[in-house]
Amino acid sequence: MTSLSIQNPATGETIAELPADDAASVQRKAEAARAAQPGWAATPLAERQACIARFREAVVRELPRLAEVLTRETGKPIRMSRNELNGLLGRLDFFVGMVEPVTAVETVYDQDGMMERIEHLPLGVVANISAWNYPWFVGCNVIVPALLTGNAVLYKPSEFATLTGLEIGRLLHEAGVPREVFVPLVGGGATGAALLEQQIDGLFFTGSHATGVRIAQALGARLVKLQLELGGKDPTYVCDDADAKAAAESLADGAMYNTGQSCCSVERIYVHEKIHDAFLAHFVAAVKGFRVGDPMREDTYIGAITRAPQLQVLDAQVADAKAKGALLHTGGHRLPGPGNWYAPTVFSRGDHTMALMREESFGPIIGIQKVAGDEEAVRLMNDTRYGLTAGVYTPHAARAERLLAQVRAGSVYWNCCDRVSPRLPWSGCGDSGLGLTLSSYGIETFTRPRAWHLRRP
Ligand code: NAD
Numbered sequence: 113m114t115s116l117s118i119q120n121p122a123t124g125e126t127i128a129e130l131p132a133d134d135a136a137s138v139q140r141k142a143e144a145a146r147a148a149q150p151g152w153a154a155t156p157l158a159e160r161q162a163c164i165a166r167f168r169e170a171v172v173r174e175l176p177r178l179a180e181v182l183t184r185e186t187g188k189p190i191r192m193s194r195n196e197l198n199g200l201l202g203r204l205d206f207f208v209g210m211v212e213p214v215t216a217v218e219t220v221y222d223q224d225g226m227m228e229r230i231e232h233l234p235l236g237v238v239a240n241i242s243a244w245n246y247p248w249f250v251g252c253n254v255i256v257p258a259l260l261t262g263n264a265v266l267y268k269p270s271e272f273a274t275l276t277g278l279e280i281g282r283l284l285h286e287a288g289v290p291r292e293v294f295v296p297l298v299g300g301g302a303t304g305a306a307l308l309e310q311q312i313d314g315l316f317f318t319g320s321h322a323t324g325v326r327i328a329q330a331l332g333a334r335l336v337k338l339q340l341e342l343g344g345k346d347p348t349y350v351c352d353d354a355d356a357k358a359a360a361e362s363l364a365d366g367a368m369y370n371t372g373q374s375c376c377s378v379e380r381i382y383v384h385e386k387i388h389d390a391f392l393a394h395f396v397a398a399v400k401g402f403r404v405g406d407p408m409r410e411d412t413y414i415g416a417i418t419r420a421p422q423l424q425v426l427d428a429q430v431a432d433a434k435a436k437g438a439l440l441h442t443g444g445h446r447l448p449g450p451g452n453w454y455a456p457t458v459f460s461r462g463d464h465t466m467a468l469m470r471e472e473s474f475g476p477i478i479g480i481q482k483v484a485g486d487e488e489a490v491r492l493m494n495d496t497r498y499g500l501t502a503g504v505y506t507p508h509a510a511r512a513e514r515l516l517a518q519v520r521a522g523s524v525y526w527n528c529c530d531r532v533s534p535r536l537p538w539s540g541c542g543d544s545g546l547g548l549t550l551s552s553y554g555i556e557t558f559t560r561p562r563a564w565h566l567r568r569p
Contacts, residue, residue: 116271116298121187122407122416124450128275132299135306138266141295142310145237145264148292153234153262157215159288160260161208166287168204171197178279180408185275186244187416187451189407192370200248204256206534207555211260214555229564234262235337236313238558241304241327242277243318244270244418245373250318250341251280253538253549255294258316258558259284264293268307270319271300272418305330312336314558318375321472321543339547339557342540343472344500345379348529349489349515350391351506352384359505359527360394366503366529368402368456371415372476376501378529380462380469381480382489388482392460395480396441399456404447414476417452426454426475433459433468433479443477464495472498486511490518499541503529522548 118128133141152160171178179193188196214232221228240254247269258265269277281296297303301323308315308330314337317327324340331338348366350359366378383391407415417423423446430444443457454475462469462479469479483489493502503525504512516524522539525531532538532550539548548554 120184121418122451130298133297133303138306144292149264152293163288164208167283170283181275183407186418187407189412189415196248203534207256214552225568227566231562232559237264238314239266239307239312241268241317244272247273247276254316257555261558266295268297268304340545342545344544345496345498346501347380347493348378348503350383352386354505356387356390357394360391361398364395364398367478368476376530382483385482396458399458417454420452429468433466436466493519497543500544
C-alpha cells in the first residue's frame with residue numbers, strides 16, 4: 113500500500129503520513145458499498161435524517177478542533193475555517209428539511225381509473241471526488257443529499273484536505289451511517305482514477321477544469337451520470353452610480369477571502385471610468401489593510417497558498433500582466449517561507465490580452481479594468497470560457513437586472529459577491545461545469561425518477 117504525506121502549507125511541515133487506497137482496496141470498498149446500498153435505501157427516511165441531525169450535533173460540539181484540522185492542512189485562516197463549519201449547519205438543516213418534500217411520491221394524474229405517479233429512487237452507489245478549498249461545503253453538498261436520498265457514497269477528498277475528509281467520515285459513522293455506506297478513500301489522482309474504474313451510478317466531481325475533462329473522458333463510454341463543478345473567472349462590473357468605497361470594500365473581500373482560493377472568488381473587476389480612480393484608491397487601501405500571516409491567528413485574513421504549484425501560476429500571471437502594461441499597486445511577489453505564501457496583489461490597467469483577466473488565478477491577485485460604459489462591461493464579462501458567477505454594483509435594481517440578464521453565468525449577484533445559498537442552485541455555464549448542487553434540484557439530482565402507469569381494474 114502506498115502512503116499519502118500531508119503537509120501544513122503555512123509551515124511546510126509534514127503533519128501526517130496516511131496509508132493510501134490503491135486499486136485493490138478501492139475495488140473492495142466499492143463492492144462492499146454496492147452490497148450495503150439496498151439496506152440503506154430501505155432504512156426509513158426518518159432514520160437517515162436522524163443520522164444527519166446527529167452529524168450536525170457532532171460538528172457543533174467539535175467545531176473548534178475541526179476548524180484547527182482544516183487550517184493546519186489547508187492554511188485557511190482559522191476564522192474562515194470556523195465560518196465554513198458554521199455555514200455548513202444551515203446547509204445541513206436545509207437538506208434535512210427539504211428531502212421529504214423533494215422525494216415524496218407525486219401523483220400527477222388521476223382520472224377515469226388511470227393513475228400516474230413519479231417515484232424518486234436513489235441512483236445507487238455514487239462517487240464524489242472533491243476539492244480542498246472548502247472541503248466541508250463542497251463535500252457535504254454531495255455527501256449529505258446523496259445519503260439522505262438512500263445512496264451509498266464513495267468519497268475521495270482532495271489529497272490537500274484528507275484529514276478533514278477523514279473527520280467527515282468519522283462523524284458520519286459515529287452518527288449511525290454504516291461504514292460500507294459512507295466510504296472515505298485516501299489518496300491523490302491515482303486513487304481518484306481507480307474510483308472511476310468501479311461500477312458506479314453517478315460521479316460528482318468538484319475541482320479543476322483539466323481534471324473534470326479527464327474524468328468525463330474516462331467515463332464517456334460508460335454513460336455514468338456525471339456532474340462537474342469546475343473553475344471560474346468571475347467578473348464584476350461597478351457602474352458609474354455605485355458607491356465607490358462600499359463597492360471597493362465588498363469586492364476586496366470577495367477577491368481575497370480564503371486567500372482568493374474560492375471557486376466564486378471575484379477574479380476580475382470592470383469599473384466605469386467615472387468612478388474608476390476613486391474605486392481603485394479604496395480597493396488598494398482595503399487590500400493593504402488585510403493582515404497576512406499565521407493562519408492560526410485570530411486576526412489573520414490572508415493565509416497560505418494551499419498547493420505549492422499554484423505559486424507558479426500566480427508568478428506567470430503577474431509577469432505576463434506586467435509585460436503587457438498592467439499597473440501594479442501592491443504585492444506582485446511571493447513572500448518568504450517556510451510554506452507557500454503570496455502577497456495580496458492588485459493590478460489596474462488590465463486588458464483581455466492578459467492571462468490575469470482570462471485564466472483562473474485561484475490566489476490573492478486581481479486585475480481591474482476601466483470601461484467606458486455598460487455595453488463594454490457586458491461584452492468583457494462574457495469574454496470568457498467560464499460562467500460560474502457574475503455581479504453588478506449599482507443602486508438601481510432595474511439597471512442591475514438589465515445587465516445581469518445579458519451575462520452568461522450560473523449565479524448572478526446585485527451589490528454582493530462570493531456568496532452561496534443552500535436555497536439556490538449552484539451551477540456553471542461553459543467550462544465552469546455540468547449539473548448542479550444545492551437547492552431542491554441539488555437533492556433531486558441524487559435520485560432517478562421512476563414513472564408509474566397504474567390502471568385500476
Ligand atoms: P483538482 O482538479 O486538482 O483536484 C480535484 C480532485 O480530483 C482531487 O480530489 C484530486 O485528487 C482528483 N483527481 C486528480 N486527478 C484525477 C484523475 N486523473 N482521476 C480522478 N480524480 C483525480 O482541483 P483542486 O485543486 O482540488 O480544486 C481547485 C479547483 O476546483 C479550482 O479550479 C476551483 O475553481 C474548483 N472548484 C470549483 C467549485 C465549484 O463549485 N464550481 C468549488 C470548489 C472548487
